[in-house]
Amino acid sequence: MYVGEILKSLDRVPSGVPGLDDIIGGGFLPGRVYLITGPPGSGKTTMGVQFLVEGARNGEKGVFVSLVEDPRIILQDMLRYNFGLLGYVKSKTITFHDLGRILLRAEYRLTWNELFNSILQIINEEGVKRAVVDSFTSMEHLVKDPENKRWALGRFIRALQELETTTLITSEMLQGDAYTDEHYLVDGVLVIHHFMRNYQMVRALQVLKMRGVPHDSNLKRIRFTDEGIRVYNEAPF
Template sequence: MYVGELLKSLDRAPSGVPGLDDLIGGGFLPGRVYLVVGPPGSGKTTLGIQFLMSGVKNGEKGLFVSLFENPKLITQDMLRYNFGLLGHVQAGKIVFNDFGQILFGAGRKFAWDELIKYLLEIIRKEEAKRVVIDSFNSLEYSVVDPENKRMALGKLMRKLHELDVTTLITSEMMSSESYTDEYYLTDGVIVLHHFMRNFQMVRALQVLKMRGVPHDSNLKRIRFTEEGIRVYPEAPF
């Protein structure tokens, strides 16, 4: 079998974002870990919820681990879309975990290994097949050993692969000219952008990296609709 045919035959986990799967050969590879990065207000959390909603349609339980924001507020914000999120939460098909209670309630900082252990315990307990960790930057401000980040992140990636959980990790874009460890260690990187052009906000998505599948790395226009984020095939400008 040719490599191209083998890639096409691999199972895919639909992203839940109209137009995105067209850029990544049909969807995410199940059991992999992906990074969604962008500036504030670019749609990272919305994309994560769409990813979980798509999993529910395939019979996959979803887990949203909030590292900073109160999950109740996230749920309220998502009611602006026609997701039907609340019904799935009430049915236990999507579970929100307020990891911020651990981070801010302990009154101390943690070692990286502690935080990774807590995260994995939550994922195992919920037996979720799709996980969103939002937003990874919050962990960095809560550790006593920042120098151990790369090793801890590598351990987390390995364990998530072993659990066969398809995971999205969101992260704030600190600089467009420097890359953090997440860029290198995750299986794929999706960047959300917004620009001011002719006094109007222009939003775009870029698949910066996607291991194992052919992908389109060019900037694509995105819009927020009543159904969430939608990706369009044309360039944003």
């Protein structure tokens, strides 16, 4: 690796989530792949969209690849926030792609390799530096070679790194102590938790893993606001 490439890796990619960059050393490393995991409704998709909006504000084109949900529904849901998202979609600074139409067709199942190549083709054609892939949950049941996941995922992550595309992948956290292949292969893992205290929902973020970046692994309080999710540098309780 050239010295210039090493120095470039010291740059940071702002997350677009207020408060998050403060606990991960200033932002994501460029060209790396990160996992956001958590229970249903915890804000994984919202964080992904915030990441793309932050890039769009700075003139960086981004792409959102949906593996299950209809992107139109996602877009409608995100309009509740003051992102200005619709303007970025109209200008095609942020584009949404629907791979669920293929994955959910009963008559044909893709292999892991075909799935990842389809995602890479979209990212290549769009020429983006920011990408979100939502969501990896239950993909093992939608491909025809679930046993090949780790090998194909490793190739996919390496290809994204070579494209120098900073990528967020989302997945459901089905069990707190059950780690999947993506937990081990990605460059960083952000876990969203929620708890019930005094009949109120308390949400928290934990930086479980962040290669090459000094970070705070303690639970941090998060809240939904009109601007999206915000991270507070304080304990949730």
